[in-house]
Amino acid sequence: MxxxxxxxxxxxxxxxxxxxxxxxxxxxxxxxxxxxxxxxxxxxxxxxxxxxxxxxxxxxxWANKSALVGELLIRNAGVEHIPDLGDTRAEMRELFAQIVRDVGESRGRLLSSLWATIGDPAVLHRFRTEVLGPRRQFARAAVQRGVARGDLPADIDVDLLIDMWSGTVMFRTEVRSDALLDSQADAMVELAMSGCVPRLPAPDAPEPTP
CATH class of the missing domain: 1.10.10.60 (Homeodomain-like)
Incomplete structure (x- = not known):
């Protein structure tokens, strides 16, 4: 049947x-x-x-206002693939530019609405699954290509690097209401290219004591 x-x-x-x-x-x-x-x-x-x-x-x-606005946020959120350019520095610059665009597109009323709707578990789950998840997948793939080329450390903590970049952009543009200059974005990328990135703990490393 x-x-x-x-x-x-x-x-x-x-x-x-x-x-x-x-x-x-x-x-x-x-x-x-x-x-x-x-x-x-x-x-x-x-x-x-x-x-x-x-x-x-x-x-x-839509069952309620948060579900409706959550649908709007998901519809308007961009999820872009980072192309394989054969150049880790260029791909990291594209990744950073995407983070800047993602924050910029969420500014003002839309950003405030995101924080308001996050209180709805169903909306948060959808946003994580349909927006944040794919964005993180594409970002991780770009970083891992850099690792495979030998341009980035093999033990790089990819998720923490992406969170650090996202947090820096969010704090500077939303909390400080200050522009992030292209030269400053390039400086963040150059730090990563020079090996100044968060590292995963070694498999046999002892757990830090509180």
């Missing part, structure tokens, strides 16, 4: 068949209101009115 789902069976299960055009209309309305009002003042009622649909239409697709 086929397990293929049809719009009728989806509706019978309590779901709502996908309508990309309608979903996009609602998400666009939410994006506009989010920019104008911020997360706290955003309501499902206002989104429905802006999109020209009923509240029920919105609630049939």
């Amino acid at each position: 086929s397990s293929r789902r049809t719009p009728k069976t989806e509706a019978a299960r309590g779901g709502r068949p996908k309508d990309p055009e309608l979903d996009g209309k609602v998400l666009d309305a939410a994006a506009g209101l989010l920019e104008e009002l911020g997360y706290q003042e955003l309501t499902i009622e206002k989104v429905a009115a802006r999109a020209g649909v009923t509240r029920k239409t919105v609630y049939n697709r």
